[in-house]
Amino acid sequence: MKLLLFADYVRSSPIAISHWAIDLTRALHERGHEITLVIDGAEDCSLFQNQPGIRVLVHDPQRDHLGANPFAFQRFAQEQKDHVAHDRTLSLTPLVPADAWIPLGPGAWDNVKTVLATQSPVSAASELVHQPWLLAVEAAERVAAASNSNVLTFGNGPGGLGYASRFAQPSEVEVDEMRRSMRELLRISHDRRVVLLSAVHAHRGGLQPFLSAFAHLCRETTERKPLCIVIGRSGESIASAVAKAGCLEDVKLLGRTNRIVELLAACDLAAIPLAAARHSRFGLKSSSVTGRFAADALCVGRPVIALNRAAGSELLNPPQDNSDPLGPGWIVDSADSTQWSIGLTTAMSLLWLGHRTPAARAAGILLSMDRLIDRIERILHVSCSAAP
Numbered sequence: 238m239k240l241l242l243f244a245d246y247v248r249s250s251p252i253a254i255s256h257w258a259i260d261l262t263r264a265l266h267e268r269g270h271e272i273t274l275v276i277d278g279a280e281d282c283s284l285f286q287n288q289p290g291i292r293v294l295v296h297d298p299q300r301d302h303l304g305a306n307p308f309a310f311q312r313f314a315q316e317q318k319d320h321v322a323h324d325r326t327l328s329l330t331p332l333v334p335a336d337a338w339i340p341l342g343p344g345a346w347d348n349v350k351t352v353l354a355t356q357s358p359v360s361a362a363s364e365l366v367h368q369p370w371l372l373a374v375e376a377a378e379r380v381a382a383a384s385n386s387n388v389l390t391f392g393n394g395p396g397g398l399g400y401a402s403r404f405a406q407p408s409e410v411e412v413d414e415m416r417r418s419m420r421e422l423l424r425i426s427h428d429r430r431v432v433l434l435s436a437v438h439a440h441r442g443g444l445q446p447f448l449s450a451f452a453h454l455c456r457e458t459t460e461r462k463p464l465c466i467v468i469g470r471s472g473e474s475i476a477s478a479v480a481k482a483g484c485l486e487d488v489k490l491l492g493r494t495n496r497i498v499e500l501l502a503a504c505d506l507a508a509i510p511l512a513a514a515r516h517s518r519f520g521l522k523s524s525s526v527t528g529r530f531a532a533d534a535l536c537v538g539r540p541v542i543a544l545n546r547a548a549g550s551e552l553l554n555p556p557q558d559n560s561d562p563l564g565p566g567w568i569v570d571s572a573d574s575t576q577w578s579i580g581l582t583t584a585m586s587l588l589w590l591g592h593r594t595p596a597a598r599a600a601g602i603l604l605s606m607d608r609l610i611d612r613i614e615r616i617l618h619v620s621c622s623a624a625p
Contacts, residue, residue, distance in 0.1 A: 238270045238271070238324045238325060238617065239270070239271045239273075239322060239323045239324045239325075240265060240270050240271065240272050240273070240323060240324065240325055240326070240327055240617070241273050241275060241317060241318065241321060241323040241325075241326045241327070241335075242258065242261065242262055242265070242272055242273070242274050242275065242326075242327045242328070242329070243275045243276075243314055243326070243327070243328040243329065243330055243332075243333040243335060244257075244258035244274065244275070244276045244277075244328075244329045244330055245276070245277050245278075245305075245310075245329075245330045245332065246276070246277050246278045246279065246280070246300065246302055246305070247259065247276050247278070247279040247280065247284070248279075248280045248302070249279075249280045249281045249284060250493070250495060251403075251495055251497075252437075252493075252494075252495065252497060252529075254341050254526070254527065255329075255341070256403075257329060257341060257403070257527065258274065258276065258329050259284060260403045260606070261327070261329070261610075261613075262274050262288075262291055263288070263291075264606050264607075264609075264610050265327075265610060265613075266288075266290055266291050268610060268614070271290065272290070272291045272292070273291075273292045273293075273294065273317070273321050273323065274291060274292070274293045274294070275294045275296075275313070275314055275317045276293070276294070276295055276296065277295075277296045277297060277300065277305070277306075277310045277313075277330075278295060278296065278297045278298065278299075278300035278301075278304065279295060279298075280302070282295065282298060294317060294321075296309070296310050296313040296314075297309075297310075305373070305374055306373075307332055307373050307374045307376075307377035307378075308373065308376075308377050310332060310333075310377075311332055311333065311377055311380070311381070314332070314333045325337070325617045327339075327613070327617070328340070329341045331378045331381060331382075332374070332377050332378060332381050333381060334381050334382075334384035334386035335386065336386075336616075336617060337389060337613055337616045337617055338386045338387065338388050338389060339388075339389045339390065339391075339398070340388060341527070389616070391526070391527040391528055391548075392528065392548075392551070393551055398609060398612050398613065399608070399609065399612060400527070400528045400529075400531070400532045400549055400552055400604055400609075401529075401532055401604050401605065401606050401608060401609035402529065402532040402533045402535070402536035402601065402604045402605070402606070403529065403533070403606060404498055404533060404536055404537075405605075405606075406536050406537075406598075406601055406602065406605070407498065407502070407537065409538070409598075412502045412537060412538060413502075415498065415499045415502035415503065416502045416503050418499070419496070419499045419500060419502060419503035420503050423466075423489065423503065425464060425503065426461075428461065429461055429463070429464055430461075430463045430464070430505050430506075430585050430587075430590075431463065431464045431465075431466060431503065431504040431505050431506075432451070432463065432464075432465050432466070432504060432505065432506045432507070432508050432542075432581070432585065433465075433466050433468070433500055433501060433503075433504040433506070433507050433508065433534075433539075434447070434465055434466065434467045434468070434469075434507075434508045434510070435468060435469070435507070435508070435509055435511075435530045436467050436468065436469030436475050436510075436511065437468070437469050437470060437511075437530075443510045443511045443512060443544060443572045444475070444478050444510060444511065445478050445481065445482065446510065446572050446573050446574040446576075446577050447508065447510035447574075447577050448465075448478055448479055448481075448482035448484060448488075449482050449574040449577070450574045450575075450576075450577030450578040450580075450581050451463075451465050451482070451484055451487075451488075451577075451581060452482040452483050452484035452487075453574070453578050454578065454581050454582060454585065455484055455487045457582075462487050463487065463585055464487055464488070464489065465484070465487060465488045465489070465508075466488075466489045466491060466500065466503075466504065467479070467488060467489065467490050467491065468491050468492070468493070468494055468497075468500070469492070469493075470492065470493050475490060476490060497530075497533055498533070498537060501533060501534050501537040501539050502537055502539075504539060505539070505540075505585070505590055505594075506539065506540055506541070506542060506584055506585060506590065507530065507531070507534035507539050507540070507541045507542070508541070508542050508543070509530060509531060509541060509542075509543040509544065509547040509548070509549070509550070510543070510544050510547070510569075510572070510577070511544065511547060512544060512546040512547060512572070513526055513528075513546060513547060513548040526548040527548070528548040528549025528552065529549075530548075530549065531543060531547070531548065531549030531550070531552050531553070532549060532552065532601075532604045534597070535552060535565055535566075535597045535598070535600045535601035535604060536601035536604055536605075537598075537601065538594055538595075538597050538598030538601060539594070539597055540565055540566045540567070540584065540589075540590065540593035540594060540596070540597045541553055541565065541566035541567075541597070542566055542567040542568075542569065542580050542581065542584045543566065543567075543568060543569065544568075544569050544572055545568050545569065545570050546572075550568055552565070552566075552600065552604075553565055553566035553567065553568050554568075556600075561596055561599075563592070563593070563596070564596065564600075565593060565596040565597040565599070565600040565601075566584075566593065566597065567580045567583065567584045
């Protein structure tokens, strides 16, 4: 099948949500499809080099992440639809509808509401002055939405594609080796229990109750205290939250990192205390996340403790065949420190980890990229058969 795949500005980091454009392009090409990737811009165009059989068309090779020109990109995308031979279209941008439309990333108005809700009036005004194109993006998104194309999402709800890890599942031997080398690099003893906390969206709230519960767990532990490794981009606010909770000595702040698989291997438990966008206090229109952190953790064989409104939390439900009444993790029903204390105390115990770690690995087998591509292909084939 000849596919046109559309995406916005593509960042280099493999944990950026826009990196799905690269991952899906490569996965679809491996299935034998001819791919033309149409993007507005890229942080590093060399990402697309040495990919025979994949054609890349860049609207503005010089643009940066703040250089959006949405209507120009929409015109460029339409020109490719008109002139590039293709059978079906797949889009990861809210600006371009397609046969399979998975608009990743928050909408423009969602970004505005987040800025207004999380910053002082002066800071918010300054931020929005430097992003005057946001209103144009909002208008362009409305134009695209008028197409009445069916919108797909990650997740298990209506129109959901399910979840997938973008990594191939490593063997248990590989996981053990990554665990040893990463712990040596971070100077963590082999027998210390470690939880890896994803705080990429720390502005949504929920971080403080988790850290307060973790601090309580550390105070109540008389033997070797557990360690929390925190990854996230809001370094100052995360550090402030850690200091407020009083657990500085038992927390490592790593900021942004590309070494997610190695860090998951090095930990015993993954934690997701932040609600998905659709549940945030800002009233965002839709979820802009793919649940990949939960999927990646299970793929590596690490149990997950997550808020019931976190992206991918439904992956922690027990299997429908009742083969395991507990599932591969722990779901916290309320974003308060008491509930997190109960969950962390249980989930960090050696007995619980001993039972849940194999369950997590078994759940991770079902989260392969191949299964996600199967679902996308079925949608595209149905779309093909329905075309006149």
